[in-house]
Amino acid sequence: MSQLSLRPYWYLRHGQTDWNRQGLSQGRTDVPLNETGIAQADTAAKLFETGVSQYPAFTHIVSSPLDRAFQTAAIVREGLIAKGFEALPLETDEGLEEVCFGEQEGLPMGDWYDSWIAGDYTPAGAEPFARLRARAVEAVNRATENGGIPLIVAHGALFRSLRAAMNLPANVRLPNATPLWLEPGEADEKPWSLTVINAE
Numbered sequence: 001m002s003q004l005s006l007r008p009y010w011y012l013r014h015g016q017t018d019w020n021r022q023g024l025s026q027g028r029t030d031v032p033l034n035e036t037g038i039a040q041a042d043t044a045a046k047l048f049e050t051g052v053s054q055y056p057a058f059t060h061i062v063s064s065p066l067d068r069a070f071q072t073a074a075i076v077r078e079g080l081i082a083k084g085f086e087a088l089p090l091e092t093d094e095g096l097e098e099v100c101f102g103e104q105e106g107l108p109m110g111d112w113y114d115s116w117i118a119g120d121y122t123p124a125g126a127e128p129f130a131r132l133r134a135r136a137v138e139a140v141n142r143a144t145e146n147g148g149i150p151l152i153v154a155h156g157a158l159f160r161s162l163r164a165a166m167n168l169p170a171n172v173r174l175p176n177a178t179p180l181w182l183e184p185g186e187a188d189e190k191p192w193s194l195t196v197i198n199a200e
Contacts, residue, residue, distance in 0.1 A: 002137040004165040006184035007144040010058045010151040012076070013159060014068040015040035015177040025109050027101030027126075027157075032067050040177035041072040045079025047179055047197050048151075055181045055195070059148030060089040062139075064096040064155060072177060073153035095139030098155035102126030117160065117170045133161035166192035 015037025019026045033041065048058075063073035073090055081087050102125025104110070115121035122128045136158050143150040156174050164170040166182065168191055174180075179197040184190075 002134045002141075002165075003188050004137045004162070004184075005141045005144055006188070008056070008149060008181070008183045009140060009144055010149065011159060011162070011180040011182060012044060012072065012151060012153045013156055013174045013176055013178065014064075014066075014072040014153065015044075015075075017068050019106075020176060023109055025101045025104045025107055026068075027098055027105040028066070029105050030067050033071050037068065037072070037176065038075065041075035042079060044072070044177045044179055045076045048076060049080060049083050049085070052179065052181070052197055056149050058088070058151040060143075061091070061151045061153060062096065062143040063090065063092050063153040064098065064158075065092040065094060066097055066155070069096070069098075069153050069155060073151075076151070076153070093139045093142060095135045095142070096152065096154040096158065099129075099132045099157045099161075100125070100127045101157075113160075113171050117164070129161060129164075132158065133164055136161045137165050166194075168192060168194065 015033045017031040017037055018034050019031045061073050061077055063070045070092060077088060077090050102123040104123040112121055117129050119130060140152060143152060159174050160170045163172060167189060181195040183193040185192055
């Protein structure tokens with residue numbers, strides 16, 4: 001099983017979409033941000049501008065290529081540039097795409113996530129959790145391998161797989177567009193430290 005390199009990173013789930021609002025499984029379906037999601041991305045940019053000074057700044061941004069994530073990343077980047085910050089590199093990595101949920105895409109979110117995470121159930125046409133975890137770990141390792149601290153902008157189910165790789169409970173829902181600061185434990189088998197950055 002792939003191991004997450006013991007290097008810190010920032011994580012940001014994309015802003016809200018209409019499917020998020022309706023409680024539908026999006027998966028690989030390329031649903032854009034809605035007006036609330038755009039506002040959430042703007043708020044995240046403001047948090048990165050003023051609310052995270054006690055943590056190391058990110059040096060580059062790596063996003064899922066799906067529109068809802070890339071749009072969120074671009075809004076954050078442009079918001080910081082507008083406030084006089086340096087124009088940081090923004091690139092995409094296909095390894096950060098959301099999981100394919102197969103026949104469950106577009107349907108109301110069910111109670112099968114625990115079974116999927118455990119490897120006991122995978123919807124028809126969907127990606128097994130173990131495969132998602134492996135590619136997510138590889139993508140984050142690519143983002144951290146050349147130095148600096150990345151901001152990873154991606155998805156909720158993908159972050160569940162990263163939580164598993166960080167020795168944290170996996171099936172925890174991540175709010176839209178809420179910055180997270182992640183620091184490794186002292187060894188591969190130790191839990192990571194996760195800090196949620198909220199507006200005061």
